[in-house]
Amino acid sequence: MESIKKIYRMGVGPSSSHTMAPNRAARRFLKKYPGAARYRVTLFSSLAATGKGHLTDKAIEEVMGSRPLEIVWKEDETLPLHPNGMQFDAFDSHGERCGHWEVYSIGGGALMSSDETELNSSRVSYPLTTMEGLLLHFQKSGNSFWGYVDQCEGPEIRDFLEEVWDTMKGSLERGLEQEGIIPGGLGLSRKAKSLFAKSRMLRSDFRTNGLIAAYAYAVAEENATKGTIVTAPTCGACGVLPAVLYHLFHTLKPSREDIVKALATAGLVGNVVKFNASISGAEVGCQGEVGTGCAMAAAAAAQLMGGSIRQIEYAAEMGLEHHLGLTCDPVGGLVQIPCIERNAHAATRALSCCHFALLSDGVHKISFDDVVAVMKETGQALPSLYRETAGGGLAKAYRGA
Numbered sequence: 352m353e354s355i356k357k358i359y360r361m362g363v364g365p366s367s368s369h370t371m372a373p374n375r376a377a378r379r380f381l382k383k384y385p386g387a388a389r390y391r392v393t394l395f396s397s398l399a400a401t402g403k404g405h406l407t408d409k410a411i412e413e414v415m416g417s418r419p420l421e422i423v424w425k426e427d428e429t430l431p432l433h434p435n436g437m438q439f440d441a442f443d444s445h446g447e448r449c450g451h452w453e454v455y456s457i458g459g460g461a462l463m464s465s466d467e468t469e470l471n472s473s474r475v476s477y478p479l480t481t482m483e484g485l486l487l488h489f490q491k492s493g494n495s496f497w498g499y500v501d502q503c504e505g506p507e508i509r510d511f512l513e514e515v516w517d518t519m520k521g522s523l524e525r526g527l528e529q530e531g532i533i534p535g536g537l538g539l540s541r542k543a544k545s546l547f548a549k550s551r552m553l554r555s556d557f558r559t560n561g562l563i564a565a566y567a568y569a570v571a572e573e574n575a576t577k578g579t580i581v582t583a584p585t586c587g588a589c590g591v592l593p594a595v596l597y598h599l600f601h602t603l604k605p606s607r608e609d610i611v612k613a614l615a616t617a618g619l620v621g622n623v624v625k626f627n628a629s630i631s632g633a634e635v636g637c638q639g640e641v642g643t644g645c646a647m648a649a650a651a652a653a654q655l656m657g658g659s660i661r662q663i664e665y666a667a668e669m670g671l672e673h674h675l676g677l678t679c680d681p682v683g684g685l686v687q688i689p690c691i692e693r694n695a696h697a698a699t700r701a702l703s704c705c706h707f708a709l710l711s712d713g714v715h716k717i718s719f720d721d722v723v724a725v726m727k728e729t730g731q732a733l734p735s736l737y738r739e740t741a742g743g744g745l746a747k748a749y750r751g752a
């Protein structure tokens with residue numbers, strides 16, 4: 352299992368799989384073939400279907416600069432290993448192909464080459480890769496989720512997670528200040544600032560829900576406008592975890608160290624999903640993105656609120672379970688509708704899952720690992736229309752304002 356650094360990638364949105372990863376792939380290809388006379392990038396399946404809305408072409412053009420570049424969109428063709436396939440070609444001045452690379456964007460900004468090697472992988476030693484294995488280990492050793500992350504990654508992970516927290520907080524606070532139209536053509540206005548202003552005047556439950564929604568909108572709107580965010584575990588789901596942490600940061604007033612520990616726990620939860628199923632909307636639908644984000648946030652909240660190991664697992668399990676079957680059908684291929692609002696709902700749900708777990712003794716019938724397995728199976732059974740092609744569901748129903 353990889354470092355949790357791959358769950359938390361700091362960078363520019365709006366999509367970890369459609370902008371961050373293609374941008375990285377283009378950099379890599381250009382480094383290998385810097386002197387070609389002309390370049391061609393072919394995008395397949397989901398990358399081609401939603402690439403324009405997700406700004407995939409812009410992410411590649413940004414790297415290629417003024418070099419001659421052709422981008423070919425093949426939404427009806429799928430490469431063998433993953434729906435998000437890309438082929439990079441370089442040509443010399445005689446038009447002969449002098450370089451070729453087939454590569455896949457496999458979710459959360461990660462790249463995999465055609466020999467199925469994950470590129471730039473930073474494998475650290477996580478001998479335990481299932482939740483059940485982790486729980487048994489914690490029971491025997493007295494260790495904790497965050498303690499296990501420390502043990503596997505080394506103490507330097509703390510510095511990294513501090514930077515993650517600062518970046519999350521930065522995008523959230525920036526997002527709360529912004530107004531105006533989100534680019535892309537849907538004419539969607541930013542709402543975070545107004546939600547925040549109105550929610551502060553409310554009382555009790557309404558206020559909490561309103562504030563958490565405002566926080567999630569703030570980050571997701573930053574993502575949609577190409578602001579810097581942290582994947583958690585993807586760009587599309589980047590608002591859920593920061594919203595919950597920011598709310599608890601202001602209400603419970605935990606130490607910075609406690610926030611870092613909560614991020615470690617959430618990262619481990621996301622890693623277990625990524626390793627055993629997928630966090631890619633193109634592969635398993637939104638259940639893998641926002642569903643995983645909700646599980647991560649619920650676990651982090653349960654830990655911050657003093658939950659036991661079993662209660663933390665239960666909170667995470669509910670966070671994912673109640674997103675099972677959730678499709679990915681972004682309107683216009685943009686990470687806006689339903690994505691932004693969905694982050695807000697997942698954030699409030701994460702807190703409910705946490706509360707519910709804390710009210711229980713943590714004992715329940717369906718395990719987190721079971722839900723992860725079902726999520727994978729459900730995702731694979733979803734017709735491809737509902738896996739980030741922007742061809743079905745809400746994307747099809749939308750007729751414009």
Ligand code: SF4
Nearest residue numbers: 587632637640679690
């Ligand atoms: S619907 Fe969900 S998975 Fe699809 S782009 Fe939006 S946030 Fe990502």
